[in-house]
Each structure stands twice: as C-alpha cells, then as structure tokens.
Amino acid sequence: MQPRxxxxxASALRFLTEIIAWVATPWALASYSWVLAVLSVVVLIGLPTLFATPGDKPQVMIPVPGWVTIALVLLQLVAAVVSSWAAWPAWAAVVVTGLAVVCLFTERRRWLWLLAADRARGRRTA
Known part of the structure; x- marks a missing residue:
C-alpha cells in the first residue's frame, strides 16, 4: 500500500470547511427546531470522530473503508455550502462555496489514496 x-x-482547508459546517448548519436549522440544530452538530462532529479509515487518522475508533471517509467529508462540504446559503448573506455563502470547491480539488490525492487502500485491502482478503 502506498504511504498516505x-x-x-488540504487538511487545513478541510478543517476550516468543517468548522463552517458546524456553525452554519445549526444556525440554519435553529429557526425550524432547536433539536435538529443540536442533532446536526452531533452528526457533523460525531460521525467523523467515531468512523475513520485505518491509516488516515492516528486513532480509529470504528474502522471503515475509505469511501465512507470520503462520504463523511462530502457531507461536511455539502452541509457548509447549503447551510451557509440558508443562514448567511449571499457574499458569505459565495465565499463558503468557493472554499468548498477548492477543498474538493485539494482532497483529490487523499481520496485517491483512500480508494487505493480499499482496493489493496480487498485483494488481501479475497
């Protein structure tokens, strides 16, 4: 398997986008339901904390394939963009959308590595 x-x-951009998702999503949901606002924070912070691909993080509580880690990052990106458009002025949402697009670009190498790690694990267990 290739080294990570x-x-x-990319991780700095990803973390900035995650923080935006953690703030914007409950902000957007608070006018509908405080329960949904709290639940969104639990999901957006809790899922990536619990589930990780071995080799991607130093500590893995529940190991998952690389595609799950990619899906969790996409969840954060989508939450940041959609919530920023729902909760904030258009200029701020445009900035967040631009950040998410840049984040998608910078994540490519990591995602290719995660998918290659999945294929390598599949060959070993087959």
Missing amino acids: PDDRA
Whole structure:
C-alpha cells in the first residue's frame, strides 16, 4: 500500500470547511427546531470522530473503508455550502462555496489514496 500523501494544506482547508459546517448548519436549522440544530452538530462532529479509515487518522475508533471517509467529508462540504446559503448573506455563502470547491480539488490525492487502500485491502482478503 502506498504511504498516505502529505495533505497538510488540504487538511487545513478541510478543517476550516468543517468548522463552517458546524456553525452554519445549526444556525440554519435553529429557526425550524432547536433539536435538529443540536442533532446536526452531533452528526457533523460525531460521525467523523467515531468512523475513520485505518491509516488516515492516528486513532480509529470504528474502522471503515475509505469511501465512507470520503462520504463523511462530502457531507461536511455539502452541509457548509447549503447551510451557509440558508443562514448567511449571499457574499458569505459565495465565499463558503468557493472554499468548498477548492477543498474538493485539494482532497483529490487523499481520496485517491483512500480508494487505493480499499482496493489493496480487498485483494488481501479475497
């Protein structure tokens, strides 16, 4: 299996987008239901904390394939973009959308590595 790519810049952008999702999503949902607002934070923070691909994080509580980690990142990106458009002024939502697009671009190497790790694990167990 290939070593994990150096993604320090990508991880900083990913983390910034996650923080935006953690703030914007409950902000957007609070006018509908405080329960949904709290639940959104639990989901957006809790799922990536519990589920991780081995080798991607130092500690993995519940190991999952790479595609699950990719899906969790996509969830954060979508939550940040959709929620920013629902809760904030258009100029802020445009900035968040641009950040998410850049994040998609910078995540490519990591995602390819995660998918390659899935294929390598599949060959070993087959």
